[in-house]
Amino acid sequence: xxxxxxxxxxxxxxxxxxxxxxxxxxxxxxxxxxxxxxxxxxxxxxxxxxxxxxxxxxxxxxxxxxxxxxxxxxxxxxxxxxxxxxxxxxxxxxxxxxxxxxxxxxxxxxxxx
Amino acid sequence: xxxxxxxxxxxxxxxxxxxxxxxxxxxxxxxxxxxxxxxxxxxxxxxxxxxxxxxxxxxxxxxxxxxxxxxxxxxxxxxxxxxxxxxxxxxxxxxxxxxxxxxxxxxxxxxxxxx
Numbered sequence: 001x002x003x004x005x006x007x008x009x010x011x012x013x014x015x016x017x018x019x020x021x022x023x024x025x026x027x028x029x030x031x032x033x034x035x036x037x038x039x040x041x042x043x044x045x046x047x048x049x050x051x052x053x054x055x056x057x058x059x060x061x062x063x064x065x066x067x068x069x070x071x072x073x074x075x076x077x078x079x080x081x082x083x084x085x086x087x088x089x090x091x092x093x094x095x096x097x098x099x100x101x102x103x104x105x106x107x108x109x110x111x112x113x
Numbered sequence: 114x115x116x117x118x119x120x121x122x123x124x125x126x127x128x129x130x131x132x133x134x135x136x137x138x139x140x141x142x143x144x145x146x147x148x149x150x151x152x153x154x155x156x157x158x159x160x161x162x163x164x165x166x167x168x169x170x171x172x173x174x175x176x177x178x179x180x181x182x183x184x185x186x187x188x189x190x191x192x193x194x195x196x197x198x199x200x201x202x203x204x205x206x207x208x209x210x211x212x213x214x215x216x217x218x219x220x221x222x223x224x225x226x227x228x
Binding site: 031040041042043044045048056089091093095100101102103104105106107109 | 117146148150155156157158159160163165204206208214215216218219220221
């Protein structure tokens, strides 16, 4: 079974530029999550989708961050414009119904200069 | 107050020895779950073990076991027979509430296994 796929693995941009990350969850997993992990901290949930609907985006900075999950499979997370403090690893995870564990992708390491 | 506290920033253990990584949690909800994840330098979070608040027995998965002490609100991870490949960051996490799957993570413990 293929795991959660993410791309790109690394991205370097300058502040005020925009960036997008892509995630393909494990096949059949209805729930998809985006986390932000700042260096030295644990991951923090940004947004959660159930199929193509948003379940929780309470911690998403909506003035600059957006996310979508068209057709309930792949998802993209966008930052526009980026700030220095957005430098972090962005992790995507997915979960199947009936199980509590979330499976994570390799993450995208974003550096904002 | 911190929901998940991991007080050990770093731990060292010799190969083949057992090691305990500490985790305490804070919740007033009777229904919750506790997780441990491993994060190697490659960055991926690897699920290790899960304990539900109503589970009667401590969870075990191969060399991993979770020492669940409900009254003390602790959920320590025990790794037996450490291997060099166990060197990584370890995160404790909690979901809080009967129907919630939102995870709250601790700050992690870096484990280094030496020969």
